[in-house]
Amino acid sequence: MEKRRQMRTAVLSVQAGRVALIGMTRAELRAWATAQGWPAYRGDQLFMWLYARQARSFDGMTDLPRALREALTERAVIEWPEPLRRDVADDGTVKYVLRLTDGAVVETVFMPRPDGRATVCVSTQVGCPMGCRFCVTGAMGFGRNLTAGEIVGQVLVVRADHPEVVGWNVVLMGMGEPLLNLDAVEKALDILWDPRGLGIGPRHTTVSTVGIVPGIRRLMTRPVRPRLAVSLHAPEPALRARLVPVERKYGLFELMQALREVPLETRREWVTIEYTLIGGVNDRPEHARRLARLVRPLRCKVNLIPYNPAPIFPLEEPTPEAVEAFARILRSHGLTVTVRQNRGRRVMAACGQLGYEFVRPEARGPAEGTTGP
Template sequence: MKNFFDLSFEELEELLAGLDPRPFRTAQVLRWVYTLGADDFRNMTDMPVSMRESLAGLCDLMPLREIERSETRDQTVKFLHILEDGEMIESVLIPEDGHNTLCISTQSGCNMSCAFCETGRNPGGRNLTTGEILAQIVYAIRHSGDRLNVRNLVFMGMGEPLLNLESLQPALEVILSDRGLNFSPRRVTVSTCGWVPGIIRLATEGPDVNLAVSLNATDDKTRSKIMPVNRQYPIGSLMDAVGRFPLKARSRITFEYVLIEGVNDTQEDVLRLQKLLKGLPAKVNLIPCNENFSGFRAPSEEKARAFQDSLYDYGVLATMRKSRGQEIGAACGQLKAGSARKQHD
């Protein structure tokens, strides 16, 4: 059976035309699925029963099977889903100031091998389809009861999103369309480890969403050590590509910076970082390193705060991200459905 979310609007139109040629049927189905969160065609009560039955036999509205759900005291929820072929992915719903941010995966593993990341520790996996990306969002919306309860989408889960633009771009079209999930582009962020060809392609082809760059070091030697992508695309070429990314008025590129004790947390790093960002509409998101297999640790709170303050002194906007979901392995760099996959094999 076909994953419903793999159908483009045009393909859905074609499919429905074979059942009922009247054009309003497409809008009706899209509203049920994306606005009302329907998970069964049989519940689409304003459509003929025969049509609902036919659709139920053709398309799957529940293509993800949840096999585990964990929740922290602060109500961060991590979903572990199994896909049709046995691959596993995680997505994380993070409550913040009365709304939710959903962190979505684009691959079922990652080959970029960032030294601080659990996902990168389990190379392999595959690109997700457009439908598998969209289904994570719809699933989380159903869980939270209303589309409006999920306010921000961040492509920061498992995988490097810009290595899967084939699936990501059509998914973004549905996410941003008022026929689909109707998110504002300001609420959607694609995060990259620095895959320069992907940044250039997204900048050229769109769609227009926020860009976050996981920077994590201020010199090539250190960055190549903790992020192998830097050997192929060093900081100079990365900053060059980022500098050409089209930005709307008042928007900024976010630079994620995982603070690691003794690796990237010195005052020399502050100095180099502010130089790299000079002239760019940028903000820095400091993330004290989460404890995991890597042996890396976050600097003391005092040192992290001093790093942030020094950036401020140079006029660089820097926020410190509160770590969420650590106790269930849902925090930044902790997603590891790949190892769950091995356990379930």
């Protein structure tokens, strides 16, 4: 019990009382610099070094005076998650197993694209409290929330490994429910978006939620907003409650009302509806027709996700014919539909598979295709 309580405690740097700088916004770094007796613009310089130039030590910050660098070494620390392993799939997807400063472990996924861009899928919690009946991470249970620095740190680790990438997308779709850790998520977004740092704009950032209605309303009424993806997975309350237990707290129709209220101001803004197709469960033509009626009032795109199997669940993949028929019905109702590529499945890096090795051993089967660090 004590160990679980400690895991849920927000992580602060304890290295000889030094403050952890990764996770501070530019405004916070300016304020911290001033509190140290330095000009505020030193905070701007630190922000650029930490995020744009991805400095790992203060010694390399060559435009700072030596005395300042020495003071920084005494008073602050730069902490990144530690890669324990990189599992590489044959499609180029890389799953990172990352250890945090308290020993907790999360997984992050790198997905390259043919055009030279790439997407990094980051985690926001250790484990997940949502317990979706087809998601491995939910079977882990909940450890704790990540800090803003731990969220941003995942992006820093992956970017440092892939200097060849010409542009980045960030999706908060890894381990955990982002809208149950919204303070840290919003702070991380502010850091990711700052043009003097990582400069990954809101249009290249997506937050995915299982449907935490108060969090949706808070996040999507910000002056600057990310893209929003909502994990629906069923077109009716009874079936959704079987698959997604949060339906019992935030029901489908309450969720639909919240999505209708999302301010979409341009043609380039929409809500993505994520729908995992599970063979014989929610993939029949009648499910497609009900889903079309449910979401057609929204400005949305539907992303169909064929179920990625895991040995801990007695579930089946949908047939290719069922996926195509489902998509065809949605399109016949005027909806924009995409079918997600199953990337990284052989290293348990696909949607719904993260955290497989942290589920109790007796429930697991072997995952194929892993490689060492």
